[in-house]
Amino acid sequence: MPVKLGPAGVPLSCKGRTIVEGMDDIISLGLETMEVQTVRMVAPNHFEQYWQAGVLANKTEFEMNIHGPYYSELLGNRVERGRSLAKIESTLQAARTINARHITLHAGHYGGMSPGSAANEQVANVFAGVVDRVAEIWHDDEDEFPVFPWIKDGTPSKIGIETSGRQELWGSLEEVLEVVNHVEGTIPVLNIAHIHARGHGKMRTSEDYGELFDQVRETIGTKEFYCHFSGVEHRTGNAMHYTQIKKSDLNFEPLAEFIVEDGGWLDITLISDSPLLEHDAMYMLQSIEKSRHRQLERKARENRRRALAAQTGTTPAALAAKEAQQAALRPDAQQAAPKEAPKEDTKPEPEASAEAETAPTPEEKPAKKEPKKKASKAKAEEKNDDVFDFEEDDDDLF
Numbered sequence: 001m002p003v004k005l006g007p008a009g010v011p012l013s014c015k016g017r018t019i020v021e022g023m024d025d026i027i028s029l030g031l032e033t034m035e036v037q038t039v040r041m042v043a044p045n046h047f048e049q050y051w052q053a054g055v056l057a058n059k060t061e062f063e064m065n066i067h068g069p070y071y072s073e074l075l076g077n078r079v080e081r082g083r084s085l086a087k088i089e090s091t092l093q094a095a096r097t098i099n100a101r102h103i104t105l106h107a108g109h110y111g112g113m114s115p116g117s118a119a120n121e122q123v124a125n126v127f128a129g130v131v132d133r134v135a136e137i138w139h140d141d142e143d144e145f146p147v148f149p150w151i152k153d154g155t156p157s158k159i160g161i162e163t164s165g166r167q168e169l170w171g172s173l174e175e176v177l178e179v180v181n182h183v184e185g186t187i188p189v190l191n192i193a194h195i196h197a198r199g200h201g202k203m204r205t206s207e208d209y210g211e212l213f214d215q216v217r218e219t220i221g222t223k224e225f226y227c228h229f230s231g232v233e234h235r236t237g238n239a240m241h242y243t244q245i246k247k248s249d250l251n252f253e254p255l256a257e258f259i260v261e262d263g264g265w266l267d268i269t270l271i272s273d274s275p276l277l278e279h280d281a282m283y284m285l286q287s288i289e290k291s292r293h294r295q296l297e298r299k300a301r302e303n304r305r306r307a308l309a310a311q312t313g314t315t316p317a318a319l320a321a322k323e324a325q326q327a328a329l330r331p332d333a334q335q336a337a338p339k340e341a342p343k344e345d346t347k348p349e350p351e352a353s354a355e356a357e358t359a360p361t362p363e364e365k366p367a368k369k370e371p372k373k374k375a376s377k378a379k380a381e382e383k384n385d386d387v388f389d390f391e392e393d394d395d396d397l398f
Contacts, residue, residue: 003259004063004269005285006033007277008228019053019098023062031281033063035271036098038091047097051147054099058150063269065226066091066100066157072108074126075119075170081126084108088130092137095157099150102226102269104160104189105130107170119170123161124179131159131185159186160226165194165239172198173212177219188216190227193242193273196250197234203250206258213258213266223265229255229284230273244276245283252287260291 010022011029019036026034036053057064068091073080088105095103105127113119138156161179164171173188173195180186195212196203203209217223231248233240245252259266274280305316305323 002267003288004032005272005281006031006035006063006270007272007281008035008067009037009277010034011278012276013278019049020056023053023056026278027060027062029278029282030285031278033065033269033271035065035067035102035104036094036100037067038069038094046094050094050097054097054148054150057099064098064100065102065104065269065271066095066098068103068105070106072106073111074107074123075109075111075113077111080111085126085130089133092130092134092157095134096137096148096151099148099154100157102160102187102189103134103157104162104226104228106162106164109168110170115170115172115175120175120178123170123175124182127159127161127179127186128183131183134159134185156185158226160189161186162189162228163191163194163198165191165197165232165234167198167237173215177216181220187222187224187226188220190216190225191273192227192255193230193232193248193250194228194239197232197239198237200237201234201249204254206254206261209255209258210262213263223267225266225268226271227268228271228273230275230280242273242275244274245280252284253291256284256287256291259288260295 006026010017010019011025014022014025016022023034026032036050053064056062069084069087072084072088074084075081076084091103091105094100107123107126110119113122134156138151138154161176162171163173163176171194173190176188180188190212192203203212213225216225229245229252230250231243231245232250233243233248259268270281270284272278272281272284302316305319309316309319
């Protein structure tokens with residue numbers, strides 16, 4: 001069950017703000033991958049930085065990935081499509097330089113087309129051309145093998161088609177799977193936040209993730225998954241913007257539970273798209289570790305139960321039922337104890353006041369003290385009445 005986690009871009013805590021320094025920080029955090037962001041353009045003066053990152057990734061077996069331009073018009077007219085492919089070309093060149101394993105791309109708006117087979121066919125034709133272009137770039141000049149040693153023994157980057165988070169954008173899960181199923185060399189990029197938003201918040205339980213990964217495996221027959229994860233604010237089936245995981249209704253714990261309990265067949269890369277980047281990537285890593293610990297504890301209890309059942313001549317199921325009964329009794333016992341404690345504490349109070357009233361006092365005008373006590377008692381009763389009246393009003397409010 002290989003699981004690799006990393007941020008989408010240079011970590012926020014990285015002081016140098018370069019890709020290589022970001023890789024160093026990611027490795028020191030115990031993470032194993034990152035996704036370089038070229039969402040608008042690839043600057044030519046970044047070539048040396050990209051090449052250094054590729055060399056480091058090749059030596060350390062660090063998984064590098066790259067994200068292409070966010071704004072694409074692959075379903076637009078010829079001019080719009082050509083403009084988008086020019087941006088993608090620079091991303092493909094950078095992908096070879098940094099030794100990227102996955103290149104994430106978008107298709108963009110439906111344009112003048114409507115959802116259906118015609119739109120899917122055009123997107124498939126475009127991505128088939130992108131796959132061919134990657135192969136050409138990867139083996140363009142064999143004289144460059146000393147500069148790019150990973151090209152000689154490696155394979156071209158995989159073209160990832162990302163699911164979109166808005167209804168007006170091409171890229172529902174079904175559309176992406178249909179295109180990937182027909183274009184060799186492409187993979188689906190499962191953006192869980194987008195799938196959650198487009199499905200009106202449907203990713204809630206570990207069973208939901210089981211259905212998602214089973215659907216992908218049955219459609220395209222793969223066990224390798226490239227996923228993005230983040231919190232998301234969504235409305236009417238559309239993603240509004242990313243948020244940190246803890247402030248979203250998209251929780252990571254169900255996915256962590258599925259990965260640990262039922263995802264032994266998965267080979268998955270998880271990229272944190274959260275505004276907190278590496279912080280939420282570490283949070284995901286910790287959630288997976290906690291799920292593993294819970295799994296180990298459960299297995300240890302089951303093994304202990306089986307051993308005890310063999311010694312006592314009973315069954316593990318009977319022991320489990322007995323443990324459940326005992327556990328159900330514990331909260332009742334804990335709740336009963338605090339209820340009795342206040343009664344014991346309040347009993348001495350009237351006795352103490354009675355002793356105070358009957359105790360002999362020096363000749364200090366006791367007739368004047370008694371009215372003060374009566375007045376204080378009356379004030380206390382009034383306060384108590386006020387308290388009970390306030391509670392009744394409070395109950396009415398709720």
